[in-house]
Amino acid sequence: MKKIKSFLQFRVLLILVIGISFVSCRDADEGIPDFPEGSTEYKNVWVQDSMKRYYYWADQMPAKPDYHLSVKDFFQSLLSPQDRFSYIVDTQDSSTYPRSIRNMYGFDYAILQLGNGDVVTVIKLVLNNSPAMNAGLKRGMMIKKINGTLITASNAEQLTSSIPNQTVFELTVGDWQNNTIVNEKNITVYYGYSFEQSVMSKIFEENGKKTGYLYIYDFPDGMTQTLNQKFIEFKAAGVQELILDLRYNYGGSVSSAAALCSLIPSGITANSQFITYKGNKNGGEVKRTFAQQIAYDPNALDFNTLHANALGLNKVYILTSNNTASASEIVINNLKPYLQVTQIGQVTLGKDMAGFAIEDKRKPKKVTWQIHPVIYKVFNANGEGGYSNGISPQIMVNEYIALPLLPLGDSNETLLSSALNKIYSKSAIYKSTSDQNGEVLFESDKPFVDVRR
Numbered sequence: 001m002k003k004i005k006s007f008l009q010f011r012v013l014l015i016l017v018i019g020i021s022f023v024s025c026r027d028a029d030e031g032i033p034d035f036p037e038g039s040t041e042y043k044n045v046w047v048q049d050s051m052k053r054y055y056y057w058a059d060q061m062p063a064k065p066d067y068h069l070s071v072k073d074f075f076q077s078l079l080s081p082q083d084r085f086s087y088i089v090d091t092q093d094s095s096t097y098p099r100s101i102r103n104m105y106g107f108d109y110a111i112l113q114l115g116n117g118d119v120v121t122v123i124k125l126v127l128n129n130s131p132a133m134n135a136g137l138k139r140g141m142m143i144k145k146i147n148g149t150l151i152t153a154s155n156a157e158q159l160t161s162s163i164p165n166q167t168v169f170e171l172t173v174g175d176w177q178n179n180t181i182v183n184e185k186n187i188t189v190y191y192g193y194s195f196e197q198s199v200m201s202k203i204f205e206e207n208g209k210k211t212g213y214l215y216i217y218d219f220p221d222g223m224t225q226t227l228n229q230k231f232i233e234f235k236a237a238g239v240q241e242l243i244l245d246l247r248y249n250y251g252g253s254v255s256s257a258a259a260l261c262s263l264i265p266s267g268i269t270a271n272s273q274f275i276t277y278k279g280n281k282n283g284g285e286v287k288r289t290f291a292q293q294i295a296y297d298p299n300a301l302d303f304n305t306l307h308a309n310a311l312g313l314n315k316v317y318i319l320t321s322n323n324t325a326s327a328s329e330i331v332i333n334n335l336k337p338y339l340q341v342t343q344i345g346q347v348t349l350g351k352d353m354a355g356f357a358i359e360d361k362r363k364p365k366k367v368t369w370q371i372h373p374v375i376y377k378v379f380n381a382n383g384e385g386g387y388s389n390g391i392s393p394q395i396m397v398n399e400y401i402a403l404p405l406l407p408l409g410d411s412n413e414t415l416l417s418s419a420l421n422k423i424y425s426k427s428a429i430y431k432s433t434s435d436q437n438g439e440v441l442f443e444s445d446k447p448f449v450d451v452r453r
Helices: 002-008 040-054 071-078 101-105 131-135 156-165 224-237 254-262 290-294 303-307 327-335 414-423
Strands: 087-090 107-113 119-126 142-146 168-177 180-190 200-206 209-215 241-245 273-278 285-289 315-320 340-345 369-372 376-379 439-443
Touching (some): 101 107, 119 168, 131 180, 142 156, 156 439, 200 224, 209 224, 224 254, 224 303, 241 414, 254 290, 273 290
Parallel strands (some): 241 315, 315 340
Antiparallel strands (some): 119 142, 168 180, 273 285, 273 376
């Protein structure tokens, strides 16, 4: 079951409440037949009823959907054209869960076309304790072949799309030196589970000014102890500036995101507003303070305990990419009313929405499908939101401007060095090689894409 749950952790909507009871929104005169219990049509009626109650775009759902469709197709027929994120899974069928190279094997890569026209494939992320790490993959390595086939611009997407349907595959990899791949070797990667990712921290110092760096891969519930300990260390060391690295963070728990935000600025209290959720006519508008949102995680430290270790800063630097999503974007947007946010990197994904899992809680359970719909749009304390096209950085930086990619947390790594240069008022210096201005042709991590299929 751990493996099945792991499919969700990278695509999960912002979890507020787990397990919503069966809800019927139908009136007796709606004219929907009573389908036999257990039939596909019966399940589809349950899906429709649940979506009518909670779905953000419920008023756009078709009045007369086709109940004879498969459950997944029926669910998709209900969705708004604006909806990129809602999905449905059968908890008794792992094949219905979203699949990706990251959540099955623990790594991601990007295919680039360099300034000289060459096409290369660079490993950009390897999760700790993942099948990929255990096989010997490292950030910065180059992939030359997948299952013996040379990667090109024309076959990259096809090769990648086939990997989640396998349980083992072979890569030909090497190191990047002087604009070429050296030290080639074959590595076999097996499907498996990646354990919870640790938060990485470092402290940099120059001219007496200390800068804390925090790389956060995701926002699971239960991470307040870890965050609190990191900020205790930062505060004890006299950290004066802070860099948050959220470039690969798909999101997760809003409560954990609120906990992180409570540890940064001065001038906030337990009753300071953190977030506003706006739903359909049934959901209405819900405002939550920092303390209220943090408390939605039953295992979280309380606001006062966390804020006692806050750095009391008036600005923060946040590193982002196109895969910075959901709760990570909430951190960026919802800190803005309280301090200056300097964003460095690429435009974020644009998931200005939240939701919770809906499942049948009747005993015995009559429907095994679980719905993950968009339920709310989210806004900060100033009422600012609406970033469905992503949040744009003040300092646009291409992570792939210089190869090989350096380890995350390395002071010379492109995005981190950009932030450190800004903090220490230094000019950015990048290698002048043919790999500058590499165009991204394809990336293996596509969060929330095609989750409805």
